[in-house]
Amino acid sequence: MGRRRTRRGLIGKVAILLALGAGAVSAGAVAWAWETAIPPQPRPAADGFAPELVAEGARLAAVGNCIACHTVPGGRSFAGGLALPTPFGTIHSTNITPDEETGIGRWSEAAFTRAMRRGVDREGRHLYPAFPYDHYTRVGDADNRALYAYLMTRSPVRAEAPANDLPFPLNIRMAVAGWKLLYFREGAFTPDPAKPEVWNRGAYLAEGLGHCGACHSPRNALGAVDEDRAWAGGEAEGWTAYPINEHSPAPVPWTADSLTFYLRHGWHPAHGVSRGPMAEVTGNLAGLPDADVAAIAAYVADRMGPPSAERQRRGEDLQALVPRLTAEAGTPPGSSLSAADSLNRPPAAGSEGAPSRADERGEAIYRTTCATCHESGRPLPFGGLPFALSTAVNASTPQNIVNVTLFGLPPGDGTVSAVMPAFGGALSDADMVALLRFLRGRFSEQPPWDGLERLVADTRSGAHHVAVRPADGIERAPRNVGATD
Ligand code: HEC
């Protein structure tokens, strides 16, 4: 995985896009190439929108997570300017407040709907798919109207987005026409009449505004989602977005109920807290009616499908490890340690007989640094999950456990959240590698991870940029819950 390969890959992509963009332009006939400008209009008066419509728009904007991409941390909401790193270069989000000069104040509803549906700005220029219009295209007119009403009633902020940093020819928007030709399918969501209404509602929200697939799907060399591999696991802001289809690596199989709980509260007793970019997603879903969250969960559970008998059985065994509140709320049940020991695998993958020195080192670090919290039996969300339950330990890449261990879970700003100290300062790269090898061998049945040295070094140095955020959910945590399933 040398730098050379990355480079060559990039040049290859650039060449293809150039050819496509040029082809799209010269062919002239291609529908995507030219879009007309929609004339500017005076900014609509904020009091011209019905308050219920604005309130609905607020909920929908939360599902769409518009604020996350369109706001610089600490900056004015929706004023844009956030740098989004892509494999091709940096793209900045734009100002979507109703400022007339630098925002969308002079956009008609038709221009807004076209941007959501076709990824085109008011003047007819193609927008980069870093704006997830490949998902938003499924949003219906009524919901776009509500979103428009919501955005048009925000306070206008004067703010110009910084210029994008993209190599030629990707810096030419016409190249996006070629991309759309290949990968973009415009179209509002069509319900499947064979499926129950709740499934269709869930599909509409998850595949459209919720754009779950934008993070949870692998992308091809041109940054497009391959439909066959939708939801098979992707990448977001330096985190792995685990597969949420039949390949889910969660040790305890997810169910519609556990997904509802996790999406609603930002954590689950048998699955841990939502972190990184997912913390924002669950935080935003808090504004949705229960029925909508349950619909998304029902749809996701259906896409995951029923677990194999073997996975189901193991999941049931693992339930013994789920830390629960006992009758005297907050008292550690104490039983979880012995249960953990009986379920943990015998030491160290691949090493028959006596554990090696490296394994011993990893185990020693685990015992002294992690077990105090992760075997405390203290219930979630404040306690640490026993690692045999952790998707991070069982996932095909160690990226998320590396992120959590190096950077911890910082406290929330003005909210109460699960907090974990950062161990980046205390553990050397060699310590990290020994620890991770031990955790993987001890708490999962998956094969050892490759390339740990490199991944730890790159993540620590920032070569692999990781967005560190507080975990979600705690303020909304219901009290006195045990494992729901
Ligand atoms: C994953 C990040 C991301 C999310 C989420 C996101 N956007 Fe954007 N959006 C962008 C980027 C980046 C651009 C600029 C694209 C470009 O310059 O080609 C953009 C551009 C736009 C534009 C065009 C503005 C202009 O001046 O050309 C509109 C309108 C817009 N977004 C609305 C929304 C709405 C509404 C939502 C929520 C439903 C949303 N965006 C969510 C990243 C995002």
Ligand code: HEC
């Ligand atoms: C901005 C990117 C992003 C979006 C959008 C997103 N996710 Fe996630 N999701 C992630 C990341 C990253 C993780 C892993 C976080 C962690 O380590 O806890 C994750 C974790 C999860 C998990 C936990 C999986 C497990 O086994 O632990 C579930 C379930 C999930 N997401 C469902 C969804 C659903 C449903 C949607 C759409 C409504 C969605 N996500 C949208 C990035 C995203």
Ligand code: HEC
């Ligand atoms: C002071 C208590 C504390 C210590 C010490 C601690 N953690 Fe955590 N950790 C937490 C809490 C709280 C969470 C959030 C709940 C959860 O998801 O497990 C967490 C979450 C995690 C997760 C995510 C688990 C999941 O899938 O949800 C990982 C991985 C993790 N910690 C690794 C470590 C490692 C490795 C160490 C030792 C180097 C460690 N932690 C030490 C408190 C701690």
